[in-house]
Amino acid sequence: MNRLRVTPGPVLALTAIWLTTRALMLWLLAHNSARLLGGGSVSREVWRLYVHWYGVLAHGSFPVHDTLWQYPPGAGAVLLAPGLLPGLTYFQAFVALTLAADALTAAALLRAGTRPGRSQLGAAVWTGGLPLLLHLPLARYDLQVTALAVLSLLAVARSPRAGGVFGALGALVKVWPALVLLGVPRGRPARTAWAWAAAASAACLVPLALLLDHPLSFLREQGGRGVQIESLGGTALNLARHAGWPGRSRYRYGAIELVGPHVQAVATASLALTALCLGLLVLWRVRARHWSEATPYDAALSAVLLFTVTSRVISPQYMIWLIGLAAVCLTSRRTSQRPVAVLILAAAAVSTVAYPMYYQEVVHGTWAGCLLMLVRNGLLTAAAVLSFARLWRAARPASGKAGPPMEPRPGPHRLPERALSVS
Template sequence: MLRSRGALVAAFLAVHLWIGLLGTVIIPTRAFWDVDLYRWWMWQGLHQGTWPVFSGDWVYPAGAILPMLLPGLVDTWDTRTYAVAWTVLITLLNAVAAWTLLRVTGRRAMLGIWWWLGFILLLGPVAVGRLDAVVAPVVVTALALALRRPAVASALLTAGAWIKVAPGALLLPLVMIVRRPWRQLVLPAAAVCVVVAGIVAAGGGLPHLFSFLGEQGDRGLQLESVSATAWVLRGLVDGGVRIWMNDAIITWEIVGPGTPAMAAVLGVLLPLALAAAAGLLLWVRVRAGDRLDHAAFLARGALLIALVLIVANKVGSPQFIGWLAGPVVVGLARPGRETVRAWRTVAVLVLVIAALTQWVFPIAYDAITAGIVGPSLLLVTRNVLLVVTLVVVVRDLRRMATGRSADR
């Protein structure tokens, strides 16, 4: 059954239909609240001429307008119609990514796609109903094409970065294995940036092009972030720790002794952590030399970067977990010499993390914001597993550098 393309197509449609039903019929306000915000922004643009970025600062990069606009061309008045159109868009993007992976790696890709469907099902509504759902298939496609078409991969990752920033960081492992990085990576990335900047400039929004970079600076410690874990635990027994809604950005944050300092430290720690990850990848690349399995290095390197972006971040939105899918999907497709066994531990850990994340949001989120012990401990467990997964990936990269198999 796992090798049947018919079964795979049926499962693909069933999973996306279920998530779509959750977001449009069963729990729309809890599951697809962000999607309705996208609809509202597009309504303002199409009917009032007030566009994000073009008319003022925005929390997202300018490229995010495009995926929000496409469903808006169907309807911006009715919440459900827009949400259905959004779900169809994500389904089509995921289908293109899966088809590309099958074309590149053949039947070996089927295990990765089956795993991806399980991941989407376990992660739940945020796997479709957030902007990050757009960049997930972009990452899968880029990583699948990276070794054969690095210029295309660079353009895709850069385009993804102009939608939700994070995909741009995945260029780090890719730049270490291509033969002509300037021609194959830098120029395609620069071309995409020039196109985006040119369009924004033509619309009069150039002063707001990088406004998204400053939107996160004043944020506190988000409740779901890994860095807030100690305060979540302390808050169960200490009334001095409180959870509150930051109405300016509509996000639950945790406040207590030391949280402002932690939020400030993380603003510096995140780029340092990314630099450390880049240093580790460079060491692996140099140490392994000609023995390096480029496909395995790229997938594991991308997963390392995604984990660092989550673990060292003061923001911990549930949709961030979707960043982990692309590297694991491509890793399980086995385009290199690695075996499925080498990815078994990481693949299982990420599935458990996805399941716990759906339980955290939307199932038990109200209880967590109220400081209820059981659901709060689920959040803590999820965060601990993220750190464990990061440690496992670092271990596997070290083994890759010394020529040892990751499955030993």
């Protein structure tokens, strides 16, 4: 018996849209030397920085004393992977693997949307939302990380083990996918997911540490980061320049940061806000009384949004994460995050205007640059607040009213009923 209700019309339409938009993104990448496309800055990260790191990694060591290397050991495996494709330059191989991860993500979302009670809107958001960032997603390894996070969320309901493994792999590459396991229902599903995540992390870290020297070198450089010009704090400081603040922008730690009086105070405030958000998320998990099939998805999006907007760094590629998580939420008809997804897509479009199109305006802190950042970061802040508020309400149904139960899932990996409504 076929468990999936496949409607060929939407599938063919989304496939055609994916092929068309990705061809356009490749064309933009090939012509990215145009001023409005960043003057070559988008692709430069791959053919200059990633290639350099590939050479260091290929010689048996993680980059050490390199202020730009701020990533966990799993990132080394991703950056070494293009070397496995014969007959291609590093840049070509990297883009090919990135497109493969993109296609895998779209296929997983599409398959999830064809199940009974699900929606193909998630696949549509990923397919049509990612090109809002133009060619940027093809020249950053954040797409591969997002693919692992998406696979973790889509797998965790049917198999907490697989969900934990994919989440761990993502966290080993760029930390934040560890948050996708936040919403796994309490009890056996959560214990299983986190136990397998821990086991997968150890199983991957040990060989990486044996094969490559200095696996923890990234910790020293990560701690030295300041306030990036595109963060909430950076936007406030950029506005302060028009009121006489004497600070300036400078390239540090792989990004344009602001230096001058009170920058350290702004950085400390950002860290304090991140800690506060962590406390709110823990409080939500402790007090939540109802889980639906969408709760793990909604919790993941809310957590990553909160950590993003309070970060000292909000790079344009962070929007890839948010589009991917929003797409997962929209595969479920029970999600509480539909208006949040709209805000994220709007923020992605504005982010593209800021970078790469008018990045110099942002760097120099002109009124136009400040306005772009105010709009982009305002949309993200509104999305984060709305996301957490809706997550909180969805997990605490009104007194005397039971929330909608999670739909039963066929097969041997069905979650136990006690995991669906926790008292």
